[in-house]
Amino acid sequence: MPALEWxxxxxxxxxxxxxPYRILEPVPELSFGEGDNLLxxxxxxxxxxxxxxxxxxxxxxxxxxxxxxxxxEGWVYNDNVNSPEIRDWLGKVVGPxxxxxxxxxxxxxxxxxxxxxxxxxxxxxxxxxxxIDDNEVHRARMLLDxxxxxxxxxxxxxxxxxxxTQNDAIYFSDMHDYILxxxxxxxxxxxxxxxxxxxxxxxxxxxxxxxxxxxxxPRGPWKMAxxxxxxxxxxxxxxxxxxxxxNTGEEIWPxxxxxxxxxxxxxxxxxxxxxxxxxxxxxxxxxxxxxLSEVQATMVPSTLWLREDVGDTQEARREVRQILEGEDFxxxxxxxxxxxxxxxxxxxxxxxxxxxxxxxxxxTGHAVLKQNAADGGNRRFILVELDPHIARSITRRRxxxxxxxxxxxxxxxxxxxxxxxxxxxxxxxVDYLTLARYVYYRETGxxxxxxxxxxxxxxxxxxxxxxxxxxxxxKDRSPKGGNALxxxxxxxxxxxxxxxxxxxxxxxxxPATLTAWGITFRHIPYEVAQ
Numbered sequence: 001m002p003a004l005e006w007x008x009x010x011x012x013x014x015x016x017x018x019x020p021y022r023i024l025e026p027v028p029e030l031s032f033g034e035g036d037n038l039l040x041x042x043x044x045x046x047x048x049x050x051x052x053x054x055x056x057x058x059x060x061x062x063x064x065x066x067x068x069x070x071x072x073e074g075w076v077y078n079d080n081v082n083s084p085e086i087r088d089w090l091g092k093v094v095g096p097x098x099x100x101x102x103x104x105x106x107x108x109x110x111x112x113x114x115x116x117x118x119x120x121x122x123x124x125x126x127x128x129x130x131x132i133d134d135n136e137v138h139r140a141r142m143l144l145d146x147x148x149x150x151x152x153x154x155x156x157x158x159x160x161x162x163x164x165t166q167n168d169a170i171y172f173s174d175m176h177d178y179i180l181x182x183x184x185x186x187x188x189x190x191x192x193x194x195x196x197x198x199x200x201x202x203x204x205x206x207x208x209x210x211x212x213x214x215x216x217x218p219r220g221p222w223k224m225a226x227x228x229x230x231x232x233x234x235x236x237x238x239x240x241x242x243x244x245x246x247n248t249g250e251e252i253w254p255x256x257x258x259x260x261x262x263x264x265x266x267x268x269x270x271x272x273x274x275x276x277x278x279x280x281x282x283x284x285x286x287x288x289x290x291x292l293s294e295v296q297a298t299m300v301p302s303t304l305w306l307r308e309d310v311g312d313t314q315e316a317r318r319e320v321r322q323i324l325e326g327e328d329f330x331x332x333x334x335x336x337x338x339x340x341x342x343x344x345x346x347x348x349x350x351x352x353x354x355x356x357x358x359x360x361x362x363x364t365g366h367a368v369l370k371q372n373a374a375d376g377g378n379r380r381f382i383l384v385e386l387d388p389h390i391a392r393s394i395t396r397r398r399x400x401x402x403x404x405x406x407x408x409x410x411x412x413x414x415x416x417x418x419x420x421x422x423x424x425x426x427x428x429x430v431d432y433l434t435l436a437r438y439v440y441y442r443e444t445g446x447x448x449x450x451x452x453x454x455x456x457x458x459x460x461x462x463x464x465x466x467x468x469x470x471x472x473x474x475k476d477r478s479p480k481g482g483n484a485l486x487x488x489x490x491x492x493x494x495x496x497x498x499x500x501x502x503x504x505x506x507x508x509x510x511p512a513t514l515t516a517w518g519i520t521f522r523h524i525p526y527e528v529a530q
Contacts, residue, residue, distance in 0.1 A: 004142035008094040008109040015093055016113040019049040023434060025416035030392065032400045033409020037365065037381045039399060041391040042415030044357040044384040048117040050415065051382065053441035054448060059121045060352035061345045062128040063364055065333060069107045069135045107136055108143060114357065115147050121355060122184040125196045127154070127345050130180045131333065137178050144182050154181040159337065160307045163314065198344045200298035207299065211292040224277055224287040228254050229261040243267060247282040301344055311336040320361050323401045329361045329394055338367030348377030359383035362395040366402040373406040426525045432471050439468050439503050439528060456494040465496035469504035470524065485509055485521055503528065
């Protein structure tokens with residue numbers, strides 16, 4: 001497969017592994033209501049890394065609207081990726097080579113590690129949707145092909161973002177954006193149950209209006225479907241035969257360049273079941289009656305999304321100004337656009353997690369709450385916004401508006417200190433649950449189970465039980481509060497019939513005893529720090 005190369009690539013391809021784990025600190029005064037929705041303030045690369053221990057492999061849908069790299073200035077993730085934050089980051093990660101980067105090199109260097117972490121966070125049956133325009137769409141495709149695999153490309157959608165053409169355009173008036181859609185893993189043709197598949201959409205009022213019931217058929221409304229198909233007599237000789245109109249006795253043949261769409265046997269069944277429409281006077285050519293009740297009232301999504309169906313940029317800006325009492329925000333996405341994505345890529349009642357790491361005005365979170373209200377769903381959102389002003393004054397305010405409107409809430413989090421000090425010690429004040437999430441993820445590559453029985457954190461998919469002795473979780477079982485693995489502590493560990501990994505400050509058991517009990521001991525902090 002062709003590879004995409006750029007200056008700085010070698011420095012960033014493994015950078016996501018080097019990003020330190022930070023603590024996510026709740027900010028109660030900025031949170032609102034109840035619920036598991038999250039708004040994280042901070043750099044999205046570090047925020048995604050901080051989310052990994054709890055959410056790896058749990059996100060159903062990732063939607064991102066990253067910088068388009070158009071050359072515009074004016075905000076922290078400005079579209080030519082030339083903000084002080086990004087320049088500083090590139091200088092640290094890429095090094096002196098960063099001075100020679102073109103704006104496309106910078107964009108790719110910024111996006112690559114973030115996309116790698118988003119890929120890790122996705123479920124096996126999840127998908128990523130990226131809004132982008134002509135400036136980077138071709139490079140974005142190659143970048144996503146490299147990370148997701150070209151076999152997992154699903155579609156390039158065209159979204160009509162404007163109503164009126166721009167007469168001052170130098171060449172063409174730019175009327176659309178793209179949305180790239182990738183599956184974490186597509187379902188195979190053999191029906192792989194673990195892969196991604198999309199939901200069909202309910203029919204529009206215009207589609208429904210095509211179904212009528214002129215003959216009062218008890219099966220309900222129907223529409224006419226062509227009784228022929230575009231094959232020739234030579235290609236399908238078995239489908240070229242005469243049909244007799246039962247009302248007139250007339251013998252009817254397909255046109256010379258077509259054949260019937262159904263075999264003789266199927267046609268006979270259609271006759272018995274009154275599935276053929278011969279016209280108002282009963283003297284016409286045959287048409288099949290396609291019943292609304294039998295097509296499950298659903299339709300396959302198309303790749304062309306028109307503004308009348310999903311909104312445009314003007315509608316999106318109007319939404320923001322109305323919610324935020326006149327405050328404007330550049331290039332937001334309309335809520336209806338995100339609701340359409342949610343309808344296709346999530347299931348209402350499965351508790352699906354939706355992640356947007358370029359949150360901006362908060363459209364994704366708003367759409368999740370609005371769509372939940374529309375279909376009774378229980379989806380959850382995680383939003384990440386870098387700029388503190390935007391996060392607090394725009395994203396948060398919009399989410400509070402949506403939460404009040406639809407009876408929900410969210411927790412506001414801030415990126416805090418790193419989990420470990422520069423010399424590898426666990427930072428003072430780290431609570432048990434925070435360290436447990438990290439330890440279990442580090443050991444198993446899986447998120448911590450939703451319910452744990454400390455010191456047993458859980459049993460991995462490979463059948464390994466993971467224990468954490470920390471902060472005196474077993475109370476005072478000396479030495480020093482039960483953080484050491486001793487015979488007394490061993491006797492109080494929840495049993496597991498299989499291999500065990502125990503994290504603790506020290507081990508007082510002999511290698512022979514550890515082997516006999518099937519225990520691997522890992523020392524805190526030396527075998528915990530990244």
